[in-house]
Amino acid sequence: MIFADAHAHTNPLKGLGAKTVSKRFRESGGWFIALVSLPPTSLGLNPSPEGFERSIELVISECRAAREAGLRVVCLGGYHPAMIDKMIDKLGMKPEDAYRSSIKIIDLACTYIEKGLLHGIAEVGRPHYQVKPHYVVLAEMVLDYALTRAKDLGAIVHLHLEEGGWITAKDIEDRIRRIGISKDKVAMHHAKPGLLEHAISMGIPATVPAIYQVIQIASKHQGFYMFESDYIDDPARPGKVLYPWEISENTLKAVKEGFLNEEAIYKIHVENIARFYRVEPP
Ligand SMILES: [Zn+2]
Numbered sequence: 001m002i003f004a005d006a007h008a009h010t011n012p013l014k015g016l017g018a019k020t021v022s023k024r025f026r027e028s029g030g031w032f033i034a035l036v037s038l039p040p041t042s043l044g045l046n047p048s049p050e051g052f053e054r055s056i057e058l059v060i061s062e063c064r065a066a067r068e069a070g071l072r073v074v075c076l077g078g079y080h081p082a083m084i085d086k087m088i089d090k091l092g093m094k095p096e097d098a099y100r101s102s103i104k105i106i107d108l109a110c111t112y113i114e115k116g117l118l119h120g121i122a123e124v125g126r127p128h129y130q131v132k133p134h135y136v137v138l139a140e141m142v143l144d145y146a147l148t149r150a151k152d153l154g155a156i157v158h159l160h161l162e163e164g165g166w167i168t169a170k171d172i173e174d175r176i177r178r179i180g181i182s183k184d185k186v187a188m189h190h191a192k193p194g195l196l197e198h199a200i201s202m203g204i205p206a207t208v209p210a211i212y213q214v215i216q217i218a219s220k221h222q223g224f225y226m227f228e229s230d231y232i233d234d235p236a237r238p239g240k241v242l243y244p245w246e247i248s249e250n251t252l253k254a255v256k257e258g259f260l261n262e263e264a265i266y267k268i269h270v271e272n273i274a275r276f277y278r279v280e281p282p
């Protein structure tokens with residue numbers, strides 16, 4: 001059995017970094033990882049275009065390290081909706097300036113996609129915690145812009161969303177249709193049961209945090225979903241959300257306890273990964 005991590009972050013400045021993480025993941029049976037740039041504030045940087053540029057450069061070198069450690073790697077980055085309130089409330093930007101800066105950051109990510117250094121934009125969408133209502137509007141303006149640019153570039157997008165169940169999924173389905181990007185290119189990241197079943201019924205790919213209790217519930221559903229660690233590689237919050245190798249451990253535990261069979265595992269860890277990320281399985 002081989003395992004994939006559909007969404008993880010590594011921090012080469014403060015954390016274990018991609019080299020160590022990839023080595024341990026490979027030893028646990030890992031074959032694929034999608035590495036996503038960290039929000040600049042996690043790297044001690046400002047959420048400015050310069051801060052994002054540095055975080056993109058870092059994820060690109062982390063992707064190289066993960067490849068050298070023997071994994072197949074897809075590299076994503078460029079944005080995070082949790083940066084909107086940081087821009088406005090911490091940096092003191094006017095909302096219109098935060099919007100303009102965000103658009104610049106999406107454009108910056110797109111130049112890396114055009115050069116073949118990034119495979120897609122992550123993470124765009126809405127904050128998952130309470131913010132002022134117009135910050136959500138701003139986040140949605142950036143989301144639509146990112147989906148439009150990704151459509152033109154044929155790139156993939158990871159969505160970071162609130163846990164709003166059907167409402168969250170239906171809004172995304174409508175947005176995807178309105179903008180005209182292929183559903184196969186857009187994944188709802190951190191989709192837990194409650195949102196996952198709606199993503200599945202609407203045919204929108206999802207990445208599911210491979211927490212054991214979540215796997216137990218997710219295993220009741222068949223569909224276009226993958227497992228993720230959403231590892232943040234922050235020494236202040238060790239093992240959050242999961243270590244990538246815990247995806248392997250929890251998947252094996254689910255097999256042992258009869259929640260998943262080998263066929264289901266092959267679909268989650270190989271077929272769906274190959275289909276979404278367009279990578280060749282080993
Ligand atoms: Zn996220």
Ligand SMILES: [Zn+2]
Nearest residue numbers: 007009036230
């Ligand atoms: Zn993430």
